[in-house]
Amino acid sequence: MSVQQAIREVEALLGKERLLTAVEDLACYSFDGTADAPSKRPDAVIMPETTEEVQAIMRIASKYKIPVYPRGAGTNLSGGTIPIKGGLVVTFQRMNKILEIDAENLTATVQPGVIIASLNAAVAPYGLIYPPDPGTVSTATMAGSTAECSGGLRGLKYGVTKHYIMGLEVVLANGEKFRAGGKTVKNVTAYDLVKLFTGSEGTLGIITELIVKLIPAPETKKSMLAIFSDLDDAGKTIAGIIAAKVIPATLEIMDKTTIETVEAFAKAGLPTDAEAVLLIEVDGIAEVVEKEAQAVVEVCKRFNGKVQVARDDAEREKLWAARRAALPALARKSPTTVLEDATVPRSRIPEMLRAIRAIAKKYDLLIGTFGHAGDGNLHPTILCDERNAEQMKRVHKAVDEIFRVAVDMGGTLSGEHGIGMAKMKYLEWELGATGVDVLRRIKEALDPDYLLNPGKMVAGRS
Ligand SMILES: Cc1cc2nc3c(=O)[nH]c(=O)nc-3n(C[C@H](O)[C@H](O)[C@H](O)COP(=O)(O)OP(=O)(O)OC[C@H]3O[C@@H](n4cnc5c(N)ncnc54)[C@H](O)[C@@H]3O)c2cc1C
16 A cells, blocks of 8 residues: 555656556566575666655655665676565666766766766776776676675775775665765775765665776786696695785686586687686786786796686687686576675685585585685586475575585685675674674664665564
């Protein structure tokens, strides 16, 4: 009843054109990029064009106590945009303007629906880049990736989204708005509200504008493939590269299952008899890149790696195409692909890879693992079929065990995909009961009725 009344008030505010209520439209917003997750249709999808409209929507939602789910491109992998309790999905495709590129202060000011790749295309003529690069750069939005605190392939050298968000405008659950941060490199005014809302997964407020940091584009890049017949040697190489004081832009690993699958799919020339390969890219000023590439080759050889250095852009592109093929190649082997992002200190990568292999054996599952070895962020990918209930029980047990092992190794539940729905049950392992209660107290201070993205990250008290 009250949902319908709320929808009528939203319609009076925005008109019919920016409000979807047809079943076939709502079905498109009932799921996101997450496999093995429940789906649920919202009651309506709303497309605001201004911050004031977002405020008005939140006032209506707050009056009728209707759940609201902010949504970017819906590519997240943690069930973050599934409207699990029904209510209103708010999307930002009509708030997608780059408001300013300030080359002097190295910042850009953008609306929430700007696609990451569009920002990079716009700043390229200034010789600048916005470094966060999740695999979905050409679809994911600035606010979605900020609320998720996305990472990507360049995390080791360039960090993740939170390192590039300098200022935010946010609408709260009751419709009030505030701004925090700005264009200054230094800003220690009070609590770091920008960091609090970055990675808040749509549970604390709606991001309506962002000021982001840009950096000069690297002058040149060099990419290498290192092949190992022993997992430990690959692990020692990862540590050895860092010990040689080289921080590659990208340092990726693929395990044997992933190599075999990618090769069968993409014919990228990967060695199927290898236990692991590392894909490494150094970037920066030409002379430094040359020196760093030499140092990387020496370390790889010291630990019995066979190294191929890409000689030109075509060879470089071929290497990265192989890495990009990892997920699609694994995904085509089975109807369901459960992709996790367990993360451990980088020194424990070989141990973690072996643990994942043992878990796969224990539960009789096929798990391919690839990921951002340089920052310890692995993507164990379980190939399964969600129609097979017995197999899915084994999958869920395996996932539980993978996260238990990661936390026990001093790692974390999420390197970049967030907590969303699926990982809420593990939070106490990492934060303890008091830590989880602190999350709850923050949530309830800002959104006492759990209107914003309920059922995600912070469980209610009931
Ligand atoms: C094939 C594939 C590869 C991927 N590779 C990577 C990778 O390499 N690294 C990585 O980190 N992730 C990766 N992801 C996950 C995902 O793409 C990223 O998290 C992405 O940045 C999410 O952006 P989005 O616009 O799709 O956000 P959505 O999925 O729409 O939303 C993400 C979260 O942000 C919230 N949100 C959205 N808009 C707002 C707003 N305006 N205000 C407040 N909250 C909001 C949502 O409620 C949700 O909780 C991958 C996903 C896929 C499918």
